[in-house]
Amino acid sequence: MSPSADSLPAGIEACDCLTPLGDATATATALLAGRRALQLQPVLGAAGGDLVPLALCGTMDETVPPRWLPALRRLVERIPGDRWGTARRPLIVTSSNYGVGSLYAFTRDHDPRHLRHGTPFACVEMLQHEFGWGEQVNVISHACVSAHLGLVQAARLLHAGLADRVLVVTFDFVSPFVAGGFHSLKILNASLPAPYAMRATGSIGLGDGAAFAVLTRDATPLRIEAHALHNEMHHFTGNRPDGAGFDTCAAAIAVTIRGRRVWVKGHGTGTLEAGRLEAEAYARHLPGAPLVSWKGSLGHTLGSCGLVELAVTLAGLRTGRIPGTVGGAAPCCTGSVALEAFAGDGYDGAILTSNAFGGAHAAMLLTHD
Amino acid sequence: MIERYLHFLRVEQPTATETVDEARDRLAAMFPRGALRRMTHLGLLVGSTLDGLALGPDDTVVYASTYAETRALEDFLTSFPEASPLLFQTSIHPSAVQQVLIGRQQPVRCFFPLTGRRRLVEQALLTALIDPARQVVLLGGEERGTWMLDQGMASDRAFAFALSLRMEPAGAIGRVAYAPDGADQETSPCPTLLEFAEALAGRREMHWRGAGGGFTLQWL
Numbered sequence: 046m047s048p049s050a051d052s053l054p055a056g057i058e059a060c061d062c063l064t065p066l067g068d069a070t071a072t073a074t075a076l077l078a079g080r081r082a083l084q085l086q087p088v089l090g091a092a093g094g095d096l097v098p099l100a101l102c103g104t105m106d107e108t109v110p111p112r113w114l115p116a117l118r119r120l121v122e123r124i125p126g127d128r129w130g131t132a133r134r135p136l137i138v139t140s141s142n143y144g145v146g147s148l149y150a151f152t153r154d155h156d157p158r159h160l161r162h163g164t165p166f167a168c169v170e171m172l173q174h175e176f177g178w179g180e181q182v183n184v185i186s187h188a189c190v191s192a193h194l195g196l197v198q199a200a201r202l203l204h205a206g207l208a209d210r211v212l213v214v215t216f217d218f219v220s221p222f223v224a225g226g227f228h229s230l231k232i233l234n235a236s237l238p239a240p241y242a243m244r245a246t247g248s249i250g251l252g253d254g255a256a257f258a259v260l261t262r263d264a265t266p267l268r269i270e271a272h273a274l275h276n277e278m279h280h281f282t283g284n285r286p287d288g289a290g291f292d293t294c295a296a297a298i299a300v301t302i303r304g305r306r307v308w309v310k311g312h313g314t315g316t317l318e319a320g321r322l323e324a325e326a327y328a329r330h331l332p333g334a335p336l337v338s339w340k341g342s343l344g345h346t347l348g349s350c351g352l353v354e355l356a357v358t359l360a361g362l363r364t365g366r367i368p369g370t371v372g373g374a375a376p377c378c379t380g381s382v383a384l385e386a387f388a389g390d391g392y393d394g395a396i397l398t399s400n401a402f403g404g405a406h407a408a409m410l411l412t413h414d
Numbered sequence: 415m416i417e418r419y420l421h422f423l424r425v426e427q428p429t430a431t432e433t434v435d436e437a438r439d440r441l442a443a444m445f446p447r448g449a450l451r452r453m454t455h456l457g458l459l460v461g462s463t464l465d466g467l468a469l470g471p472d473d474t475v476v477y478a479s480t481y482a483e484t485r486a487l488e489d490f491l492t493s494f495p496e497a498s499p500l501l502f503q504t505s506i507h508p509s510a511v512q513q514v515l516i517g518r519q520q521p522v523r524c525f526f527p528l529t530g531r532r533r534l535v536e537q538a539l540l541t542a543l544i545d546p547a548r549q550v551v552l553l554g555g556e557e558r559g560t561w562m563l564d565q566g567m568a569s570d571r572a573f574a575f576a577l578s579l580r581m582e583p584a585g586a587i588g589r590v591a592y593a594p595d596g597a598d599q600e601t602s603p604c605p606t607l608l609e610f611a612e613a614l615a616g617r618r619e620m621h622w623r624g625a626g627g628g629f630t631l632q633w634l
Contacts, residue, residue: 049472049523051546089495132598132626141506145487148567152491157565164567165507166480166531180601181625183537184530186482186507194526198541205416205544207594207626225494226502276525278515281503290521402503403512405525 050273050297053200056265062256062356063120064343065100073360076368077386081342083250088228089221097233098250100344107150109158113218120255121176129212130179137183139191139215141348144168146220191348193399193407197272199260216255217347238315240338241324241382242374247317254346254353270410273297277404284404291326294406299330301410305394312400313338314345324379335383341372351399362389416543420588422578424463425615449517456557457513459574474524474547478538480531482507484559484568533604536624543592552577554607575611594627
């Protein structure tokens with residue numbers, strides 16, 4: 046397979062996120078201060094269970110209306126413009142889990158009100174009604190590359206001339222469904238994640254996250270220039286052990302750099318094998334580019350991570366400082382891992398990556414004036 | 415006008431009462447034995463529709479399902495507090511396609527798993543039509559639910575389809591097209607995923623308006 050990326054420049058007109066640390070600016074500030082949002086909490090919420098690292102906006106137990114709705118209301122208030130969900134201003138909603146926490150809640154308390162938002166379509170139709178969005182809504186669910194895929198689709202709609210602006214909205218809030226699932230895979234345990242660290246046992250944390258971006262064909266100071274995608278289809282929860290999947294995606298996005306000086310915001314959940322393969326691939330294809338992950342603080346915000354972390358990146362660029370790998374520790378699996386914050390002014394671009402089940406890889410090149 | 419030509423079509427329409435075990439017996443020859451026992455009903459049906467279709471690593475797969483892995487979802491939910499790792503990974507939305515392609519060890523560059531309900535078919539076609547790949551394989555399907563069906567949150571029947579969409583007209587059996595005109599106000603009902611599958615099986619033409627344009631499914 047020849048590595049190739051889609052060159053689809055799109056201007057970022059607006060972008061923000063919501064994490065347990067606050068909006069994008071507050072989150073970037075907290076990361077620069079080395080704060081961790083993750084705290085050890087029972088894996089099944091009120092039902093108890095082992096303590097695992099979770100970064101939550103409130104408590105994990107589902108409510109009616111769903112616990113993520115007030116957070117989404119706050120986020121959506123910041124979206125500029127209107128008439129989203131119409132032909133020239135389509136909307137893309139992405140999530141890994143949508144309202145599946147409500148289905149879990151239904152199986153516990155049998156309250157039928159949970160079912161109003163338990164499936165992706167019901168969840169999105171509720172949001173359309175709540176926020177006055179139109180019918181032109183793309184709904185994507187590709188596990189933890191969902192938000193990233195939404196940005197690709199937005200760029201494609203713009204470049205096909207089918208849209209003037211595209212709104213991408215993403216959210217994933219942790220529920221016992223997903224925490225219990227990752228716990229059953231033994232990668233959500235009592236240890237706080239230390240992305241890219243060489244240690245005996247890997248671990249991840251999970252976090253609540255939501256974000257939006259308005260993309261446009263107009264020239265803007267911040268742009269997503271290109272995307273690279275690859276799906277290994279080797280194993281449901283593992284990557285090819287030779288790192289070929291990471292290599293294919295890293296090689297494809299590296300071609301788009303064209304002399305820019307970049308740093309890399311990696312996926313870096315805290316798993317050992319995937320972290321090492323990712324770090325090695327980017328050290329090989331982008332030698333000298335610092336690599337950071339913020340999931341040691343925010344946890345893995347699942348399907349929303351690609352856009353949540355884009356918003357945090359933009360906030361970091363505004364402050365002039367890029368947060369380091371919070372929670373990371375030496376020795377790291379490559380020398381490129383940046384544990385401390387660094388100045389952003391020496392760079393004119395960044396690579397942002399996401400990964401998902403099935404060996405899904407996504408990378409984008411962000412550039413700025 | 416954006417168009418692609420249909421070069422391969424296969425539709426799975428099992429009997430309304432087919433169980434996953436019956437599907438496993440019926441379709442056993444198509445799958446590696448090790449993979450077969452872990453596959454869901456929807457995974458088996460999607461795999462069956464892909465039988466005989468060559469996929470390349472630079473191809474794109476677009477997958478449309480409103481409910482996706484209903485049975486794995488139902489069973490995973492009832493596995494708590496001892497959550498099942500197998501059911502967790504099988505319950506994710508793109509799982510049916512991943513079951514098949516992991517079985518084949520077939521990487522692909524772009525994979526767009528889509529969901530939604532009212533305009534899902536339109537969304538899937540538009541995604542396929544604007545993709546730059548030489549071949550876009552459009553997959554869709556559902557499996558029949560049990561307790562979630564009782565709550566109106568699952569499909570009442572199982573089906574699946576696969577289309578190979580290419581740029582070249584030579585040898586094509588059909589055509590899908592989207593003609594944008596920016597007219598936002600005029601929309602007509604978008605076919606449901608099941609209606610689209612039935613139109614494919616019956617080689618019936620379809621036309622509707624949505625996404626600021628007109629959609630056409632035409633047979634050659």
